[in-house]
Amino acid sequence: MKKNIVTAALGAALIAGFSGTASAWTPSDVPDLRINMSGATAMDNSITSLFTSLCDAGTLHSYFNDGPNPGNRYRAFFCTLSPDKVDGLSASQKVLFVKRSAGGSAQGVNPLIDQQRLEAMNIFNNNCTLSPSDTDPNRYLCSISNPGDLELRYSDIGISDVDAKMFRGVNTPAGFNPVNPESAEDLDSVSVAALIFGVPVNNALYDALQTAQRGEGLLPNDCTIGEYAREECIPSLTKQQVASLISGTVKTWDDFKIDGIPLTQYPGVTPLPATRGSKFVRYCKRVNGSGTGAQQYAKFLHNPCVSGAAQPMQSSNVSTGPIVIQNSGSGDVELCLNDYELGINNTGANTGFFTPTTKAWALGTQSLEKNADQAWPYKFVRIDNVAPTLANAFNGKYFDVVEMTYQWLKPGVNKLPACEGEHLATCGPQPPVGDIKVIIEQMRTEASEPSVVASILNVKSNYPFGKSGYLAPAIPFATDASFTGILNENAPIWPYTHDLGAGINNCVVPTIPSAVVNKPLL
Numbered sequence: 426m427k428k429n430i431v432t433a434a435l436g437a438a439l440i441a442g443f444s445g446t447a448s449a450w451t452p453s454d455v456p457d458l459r460i461n462m463s464g465a466t467a468m469d470n471s472i473t474s475l476f477t478s479l480c481d482a483g484t485l486h487s488y489f490n491d492g493p494n495p496g497n498r499y500r501a502f503f504c505t506l507s508p509d510k511v512d513g514l515s516a517s518q519k520v521l522f523v524k525r526s527a528g529g530s531a532q533g534v535n536p537l538i539d540q541q542r543l544e545a546m547n548i549f550n551n552n553c554t555l556s557p558s559d560t561d562p563n564r565y566l567c568s569i570s571n572p573g574d575l576e577l578r579y580s581d582i583g584i585s586d587v588d589a590k591m592f593r594g595v596n597t598p599a600g601f602n603p604v605n606p607e608s609a610e611d612l613d614s615v616s617v618a619a620l621i622f623g624v625p626v627n628n629a630l631y632d633a634l635q636t637a638q639r640g641e642g643l644l645p646n647d648c649t650i651g652e653y654a655r656e657e658c659i660p661s662l663t664k665q666q667v668a669s670l671i672s673g674t675v676k677t678w679d680d681f682k683i684d685g686i687p688l689t690q691y692p693g694v695t696p697l698p699a700t701r702g703s704k705f706v707r708y709c710k711r712v713n714g715s716g717t718g719a720q721q722y723a724k725f726l727h728n729p730c731v732s733g734a735a736q737p738m739q740s741s742n743v744s745t746g747p748i749v750i751q752n753s754g755s756g757d758v759e760l761c762l763n764d765y766e767l768g769i770n771n772t773g774a775n776t777g778f779f780t781p782t783t784k785a786w787a788l789g790t791q792s793l794e795k796n797a798d799q800a801w802p803y804k805f806v807r808i809d810n811v812a813p814t815l816a817n818a819f820n821g822k823y824f825d826v827v828e829m830t831y832q833w834l835k836p837g838v839n840k841l842p843a844c845e846g847e848h849l850a851t852c853g854p855q856p857p858v859g860d861i862k863v864i865i866e867q868m869r870t871e872a873s874e875p876s877v878v879a880s881i882l883n884v885k886s887n888y889p890f891g892k893s894g895y896l897a898p899a900i901p902f903a904t905d906a907s908f909t910g911i912l913n914e915n916a917p918i919w920p921y922t923h924d925l926g927a928g929i930n931n932c933v934v935p936t937i938p939s940a941v942v943n944k945p946l947l
Contacts, residue, residue: 449486449563450503452548456521460861463525463543464533464584465716466497466754467620467792468829471882471895472584473500475868476522478881479511480504484519488548491566493771495558497756498527499546499569506864513863520864521548525580526754530716531592533583534832535601538608540840540854542577550574579854582833582865586622586716586792587723588929589614589832594729595722595736598714613856614832616929617872618882618895619919621793622720622825623805623813624667625758627766629695630786631804634660637683637691653804654889656814661807664824668725670706670788673738676746677704678786698768700783705746709761709789710737712751717758720827721790723931730932748785750774758789759801766802793893794886805888814891815883818919819912820945827931828898828923831869833857873897875916883917900924903941910943920945 450456462472477485485504489496501524507517523545525532536543546567552574553567568574585592589612593603602608626634632651638644638660648658662670669675678697679687689697689704697703711718718737728734741748750772752758757772764775768784775782789803793813796803805813808825817823834856841853857865871877875897886894896919902908903920910920921935937944 448483448505450484450505450519450521451486452551452553452565454503454519456503457518458860459521459523460582460864461523461525461545461578461580462533462582462584463528463536463545463580465530465586465829466526466756467530467586467622467717467794468584469496469500469524469526469755470794470885471872472524473502474881474884475872476502477504479506479864479867481507481510481517486563486565487561488546488553488565488567490546490569494756494760495566497754497760498525499567500524500526501546501548501567503548511864511867513867515860515863518860523578526756528598528753529711529714530585530587530719531596531598531601531714533580533585534589534592534604534612535598535714537580537583537832537834537854538589538604538611539601540579540834541601542579544575545578547574547576581857581861582831583612584829584831586620586829587719587827587931588830588923591716591719591723591729591931592714595713595739596715596719596729598712601714611835611838612832613835614830614928615869616828616830616898616900616924617869618878618897619818619826619828619921620895621813621815621818621823621893622717622724622827623791623793624662624788624808625762625791625796625803625805626788627762627786628802628804629766629784630788631660631806633688633691633694633786634662634806636693637686637688640691640693641684653799656807656812656890659805659807659812659890661810663809664725667808668735670747671708671710671721671737672726672735673708673747673749675706676742677706679704681706697786698784700781702743702746702748703783703785705748705785707748707750707761707765707785707787708738709750709752709758709765709787711755711758711790712753716829717755717790717792720825720931724825724827727932752789755791755795758791759796759803762787762789762803763801793888794882794895797886797888797893799889812890814888814893815896815914815917816891816912818896819917821921826896826919826921826935828929830929831865833865873902875902875913875918878917879915898922899938899941904938906942908941908943910941910945912945
């Protein structure tokens with residue numbers, strides 16, 4: 426396998442690949458090859474970069490579902506891939522790569538095991554209109570609301586924020602069976618990079634926490650309200666506080682106290698609107714089956730890892746609070762936090778129980794490849810006084826880090842026979858073979874390479890308080906003799922792993938593999 430092809434080609438591919446339309450493939454063209462991926466939304470930015478950087482210059486058109494946050498549920502990329510960039514490809518081909526993000530990580534696990542088709546975006550239904558953006562002049566926006574805009578497809582590959590065995594209990598997506606150790610064996614699963622997650626709060630809540638914690642001497646006196654650049658000025662929540670908020674035991678912000686004073690009444694905190702329910706805790710959570718949700722429940726509630734663990738709240742109590750908003754994807758979490766910051770209703774959740782729409786304090790869950798440019802009005806808080814940075818994850822100080830996986834169906838486990846035309850009910854899914862397998866392997870290999878992690882996966886993870894995002898996995902990179910035990914942000918490696926000998930298990934406390942010679946212990 427060629428190493429770091431993506432890194433070497435990144436600049437040309439991402440600039441020239443978007444620079445012209447003469448050779449780019451449109452809905453009037455027929456692909457030679459189609460790849461269907463479903464699963465994690467936390468990685469949408471990196472998947473976009475990984476695939477598009479493989480495209481031949483000038484051949485790419487991208488397709489995002491329309492709406493207030495384009496691409497939050499479906500994306501597609503149509504371009505030419507050639508053996509020059511994809512080692513082992515049989516010939517240059519027009520490849521359509523379709524990514525379903527709706528529903529989150531479990532859609533890249535449970536439907537593969539249950540061998541069920543999923544709705545995928547169809548760009549050939551006269552539903553896509555060229556709508557350039559500032560960063561993508563060859564972007565189409567596609568309707569997904571009319572008959573034929575979505576079509577049923579088997580996924581060739583799934584991607585999840587956490588290992589497949591996590592999708593049981595509260596993490597089981599609606600309409601599918603929970604994963605058990607036996608059914609997990611139907612999948613070939615490979616780990617890719619480790620990803621940092623955090624707790625986002627809308628700006629109004631961020632400012633309130635910052636005001637109160639500065640007033641209590643927990644933050645330096647010279648921190649300005651809203652400041653996000655200095656790590657020591659970022660307000661902090663404890664693991665126990667987050668657990669109490671997301672499990673619903675804290676129902677209203679009047680109950681959230683700083684030195685005995687309700688946060689809503691702390692001197693200097695901007696009061697919430699005097700509307701019904703405005704002080705209720707709002708939790709912009711993810712739907713069951715989200716890997717982003719699963720990692721938060723595992724890290725903060727130990728669910729489903731420990732019998733009897735607290736459950737994440739699933740429904741609202743409109744009389745006493747809290748209010749729970751179920752979000753299909755990470756883009757929907759952004760809309761949710763935005764709604765409560767601005768008092769609008771793009772999600773449809775900021776109304777109904779309460780009229781009119783209201784501004785409120787809200788928290789959620791999100792990966793650290795989101796909103797580094799602060800385009801949305803939310804920020805990440807510290808957890809136990811530790812910020813979600815590459816440095817803190819590398820040194821073992823920040824704990825909310827998980828290892829992601831790609832998976833696909835093993836040969837010989839399909840329940841239905843293969844046949845031509847995957848839309849037929851009598852046709853079963855097939856493991857990726859040939860050029861599809863070659864492209865998937867290229868993406869998986871590149872996604873694990875430390876230099877690619879820095880140059881592609883982390884390009885949207887430069888936060889005011891420091892670099893964050895992804896780190897290459899400990900195995901094999903930290904166990905290599907070249908590993909120095911010192912963080913290199915240009916080729917970051919996570920020296921810890923959730924693989925204690927039986928595969929990735931994000932329920933366990935990660936440790937440094939014994940084969941790591943230069944252990945980065947402080």
